[in-house]
Amino acid sequence: MNALATLLGTLLIIFALYSPSSNAFQEQTTDNKPAVPDWPIDVPAIPQKWDWILLKKGELLGGELISMYQDTVEFDSDEVGLVNIKMKDIAQIRTNSVMSIRMDDGLIAHGQLLITEDKIKFINQPDVSFPRIMLLSIAPSEKSGDSLWDGDISIGMNFKSGNSERFDYTAQASATRLTSITRTLLAYTGIFSEVEDPDTGSNVKTEENHRFNASFDWFYSRRFFFRLPSFEYYTDEFKNIEYQVTTGVAAGYILYDEADFKWDIYAGPSIQYTRFNKVDEGEKDDDTSPVILLGTMYERDLTDDIEYVFIYSAKFVSEESGKVIHHLETGIEIEVLSDFDIDLKAIVDHVDQPIPDEDGNIPEQTDILFIVGLSYDF
Structure with missing residues (x-):
């Protein structure tokens, strides 16, 4: 009789642990989907080593922004090499380097870029912004001290x-x-x-x-x-x-x-x-x-x-x-x-x-x- 009671108790514990209402089950699934850990990516909000490009489809590239002419960005990554990306496919650009931009009206500005889908801002000049639609070109700035x-x-x-x-x-x-x-x-x-x-x-x-x-x-x-x-x-x-x-x-x-x-x-x-x-x-x-x-x-x-x-x-x-x-x-x-x-x-x-x-x-x-x-x- 004691053995039967022990067996029944064990079955009740197992049922409680793996029942749909239990916390143990919820840790393994939510709405019938397996739990997936967050991406192991640590990208600083302010670039400290590389320039960064976020594409509209979610891809993130780290490397060196070479230039942008005729709505095409040239970007160099150690892993994927030299790539050309259309500006229309880019959600954000953040640069560690000081870059030079030219607008449609001829205005030229320099700084660490923070480009969103509709604005051009500067990380080191938060009060300065321009409409992204006016952007004509991007190139390394002579003020960066890097070779052009x-x-x-x-x-x-x-x-x-x-x-x-x-x-x-x-x-x-x-x-x-x-x-x-x-x-x-x-x-x-x-x-x-x-x-x-x-x-x-x-x-x-x-x-x-x-x-x-x-x-x-x-x-x-x-x-x-x-x-x-x-x-x-x-x-x-x-x-x-x-x-x-x-x-x-x-x-x-x-x-x-x-x-x-x-x-x-x-x-x-x-x-x-x-x-x-x-x-x-x-x-x-x-x-x-x-x-x-x-x-x-x-x-x-x-x-x-x-x-x-x-x-x-x-x-x-x-x-x-x-x-x-x-x-x-x-x-x-x-x-x-x-x-x-x-x-x-x-x-x-x-x-x-x-x-x-x-x-x-x-x-x-x-x-x-x-x-x-x-x-x-x-």
């Missing part, structure tokens, strides 16, 4: 040995400096090639040229910009050009600036000075020519890791300087690591009327170079 530059370096090499030897290399570098209203662009390309002479065994240079470009853009509005000025230095002894300097101004228009698709065009007047290596006796060894410059830059993401690039410019000059000078760079960049890309690129240079040297030899109109290189983004 970023860029990349690319190197390609080809070496052959055996019955004959050949060595080629290409080096490219570019850098960009962004503020809320300006953009500075620097670019360099160097090409060198030499082969072994089978008769003498010595190396003979077959190609060497260098091109340096610099430009300063001022954004008048969301779409229009003025290039004040542009500058190019070019040298190529195999085209009979000791050096060539072109400088001028241009007006540009941004056709597209999406997260995965950028395309702008520009045109303007310039002046070009060319110094020739060798000319016929009695001929001028230099030429100064007015220039009409046309150009475009097109970038599009084919996949998350592959980007297609197309850069083209045409300079309409005097017949003594070549009549029309074309320069084209096109190819793809494949991301292999967060900061490293493989470049597969073609560079095409074409001169309608190449300048003869002192022996009357006319250089080829077109040079085509294919490059396989490794680039590092910084």
